[in-house]
Amino acid sequence: MSRRRIQLVLLCEDRQQEAFLRRFFRAAGLGSREMRVEKCSAGGAGAAEQWVRSRYAPEVRRLRSFAHVARGLVVAIDADMMGIQAREHQLAGALKGEGLKPRGKTERILHVIPERNIETWLHYLRGNNVDAATEYPKMTRERDCAPMANELKAMCDGGGLRKPAPPSLERACKEYRTRLA
Numbered sequence: 001m002s003r004r005r006i007q008l009v010l011l012c013e014d015r016q017q018e019a020f021l022r023r024f025f026r027a028a029g030l031g032s033r034e035m036r037v038e039k040c041s042a043g044g045a046g047a048a049e050q051w052v053r054s055r056y057a058p059e060v061r062r063l064r065s066f067a068h069v070a071r072g073l074v075v076a077i078d079a080d081m082m083g084i085q086a087r088e089h090q091l092a093g094a095l096k097g098e099g100l101k102p103r104g105k106t107e108r109i110l111h112v113i114p115e116r117n118i119e120t121w122l123h124y125l126r127g128n129n130v131d132a133a134t135e136y137p138k139m140t141r142e143r144d145c146a147p148m149a150n151e152l153k154a155m156c157d158g159g160g161l162r163k164p165a166p167p168s169l170e171r172a173c174k175e176y177r178t179r180l181a
Contacts, residue, residue: 007030007034007035007071007072008025008030008034008035008036008071008072008073008074008180009035009036009037009038009059009062009063009072009073009074010022010025010035010036010037010038010039010074010076011038011039011052011055011056011059011073011074011075011076012037012038012039012040012052012076013039013040013048013049013051013052013076013077013078014039014040014048014118015039015142016118016119016122016138016139016142016145017039017076017112017118018037018039018142019142019143019145020118020121020122020142020145020148020149021074021076021112021149022035022037023143023145023146023149023150024149024152024153025074026149027149027150027153028153028181038055038059040052048078049077049078049080049087052075052076052077053077053090053091053094054094056075056091056094056095057094057095057097057098057100058098059073059075060073060095060100060103060109061098061100063107063108063109064100071108072108072109072110072179072180073108073109073110074110074112074180075091075109075110075111075112076112076113076114076118077091077111077112077113078113078114078116078117078118079113079114079115079116079117079132079168080116080117081116083115084113084115084167084168084171087111087113088111088113091103091111106179107179108179108180109179110172110175110176110179110180111172111175112172113168113171113172114166114168114169114172115132115166115167115168116132116133116134116135117135117136119135119136119137119138119139120132120134120136120166120168121148121152121166121168121169122136122139122145122148123136124165124166124169125147125148125149125151125152126148127162129164130166132166132168152169152173155173156173156176156177156181157181161173
């Protein structure tokens with residue numbers, strides 16, 4: 001009996017991030033069984049982003065170990081009102097706190113940091129203009145994000161997003177192309 005080979009670990013704050021990333025990577029050719037999802041099940045303000053940060057270093061350690069089978073790690077954490085650089089600094093601090101080296105320029109670790117949150121990206125991918133200050137509504141059913149995930153995959157593969165694009169989405173698309181594609 002052969003063990004399934006995990007290609008990608010998705011570390012997510014919530015079900016919407018999970019649904020979006022699963023569908024994006026399905027469009028990239030990965031099957032559901034090739035992805036392992038770790039997501040926060042706790043609620044409350046700040047709990048989800050704290051949970052992602054607490055799981056980041058152990059997942060990076062696993063990815064870097066020779067025994068681990070995954071070929072990539074995708075970390076999804078909302079910028080909220082902090083900004084992308086502040087979240088990047090927190091993730092770097094999580095590695096440093098565990099005695100791990102910083103994320104290397106070519107490591108297969110993708111940071112997905114939507115500014116303000118994933119709903120901003122979804123609103124943009126529906127054809128709307130967005131800004132980081134506005135809080136956009138959540139989807140009724142998380143799985144309904146499939147057309148937006150497919151749209152983003154097509155735009156990332158095509159080399160550019162529709163203007164004006166959220167800078168955080170442009171950044172994530174560029175990281176995807178250089179780190180995982």
